[in-house]
Amino acid sequence: MAEVNLLARLPKGKRNINARTEAKSPEIIAISRQYGELYFDGPRTYGYGGYRYDGRWIPVAEDIVKHFNLKPGDRVLDVGCAKGFLVKDLMKVCPGIEAFGLDISEYALRHCEPEVVGRLQLGSADKLPFPDKSFDAVLAINTIHNLERADAIRAVREIERLAPGRGFIQVDSYRTPEQREVFLEWVLTAKFHDYPDGWLKLFSEGGYTGDYFWTMVE
Numbered sequence: 001m002a003e004v005n006l007l008a009r010l011p012k013g014k015r016n017i018n019a020r021t022e023a024k025s026p027e028i029i030a031i032s033r034q035y036g037e038l039y040f041d042g043p044r045t046y047g048y049g050g051y052r053y054d055g056r057w058i059p060v061a062e063d064i065v066k067h068f069n070l071k072p073g074d075r076v077l078d079v080g081c082a083k084g085f086l087v088k089d090l091m092k093v094c095p096g097i098e099a100f101g102l103d104i105s106e107y108a109l110r111h112c113e114p115e116v117v118g119r120l121q122l123g124s125a126d127k128l129p130f131p132d133k134s135f136d137a138v139l140a141i142n143t144i145h146n147l148e149r150a151d152a153i154r155a156v157r158e159i160e161r162l163a164p165g166r167g168f169i170q171v172d173s174y175r176t177p178e179q180r181e182v183f184l185e186w187v188l189t190a191k192f193h194d195y196p197d198g199w200l201k202l203f204s205e206g207g208y209t210g211d212y213f214w215t216m217v218e
């Protein structure tokens with residue numbers, strides 16, 4: 001298990017913390033957690049404020065292919081794939097790779113990239129509908145923190161079951177109490193979050209032996 005920043009080459013998104021803090025309410029959080037049109041393509045208050053393909057995941061896909069030494073014919077699953085941007089880019093940078101995605105959002109899957117039609121499946125990270133050892137790598141980027149802690153443990157166990165030692169999980173985290181405060185003001189959908197040590201404990205409870213990294217508010 002290793003800490004590795006596979007998103008190092010992803011352009012940083014602009015998080016307007018103050019704008020969101022003012023607007024955040026239990027109703028807005030509940031709507032965001034439905035992962036529907038408002039979360040992806042509605043006003044920024046509910047989430048992305050417009051989730052559109054712009055090729056920014058291409059360098060990340062290149063780094064993932066390199067890190068896992070993926071080759072044509074290898075199978076990769078992106079858990080929490082949303083509209084399939086990373087699935088599309090994995091196929092772009094490694095032609096012949098068998099990339100698939102799974103997401104809980106019907107809206108995202110219905111509005112996926114044309115190149116990934118037939119490759120994305122509706123489902124939840126804590127119950128992956130695939131056989132043991134059926135993938136060469138399983139990714140879950142900014143997804144697992146959206147589950148309650150017990151379900152997050154089930155999710156990492158599932159990732160391990162599908163690709164033992166060949167997972168990559170990136171989750172919301174913080175290193176200091178000050179950073180945690182800023183994160184709490186900003187967070188919308190995460191149901192569980194912790195310092196890296198807390199996450200490492202969760203990973204180990206799920207028997208996870210893959211790699212991981214953190215999304216931190218800067």
Ligand SMILES: C[S@@+](CC[C@H](N)C(=O)[O-])C[C@H]1O[C@@H](n2cnc3c(N)ncnc32)[C@H](O)[C@@H]1O
Pocket residue numbers: 035079080081082083102103104105108123124125126140141142143146147
């Ligand atoms: C912050 S987005 C990340 C999307 C993409 N991985 C990325 O990094 O751009 C979180 C995604 O997790 C999905 N999601 C939330 N809960 C989930 C669950 N229990 N199982 C699978 N996907 C889930 C949401 O629908 C959404 O697409």
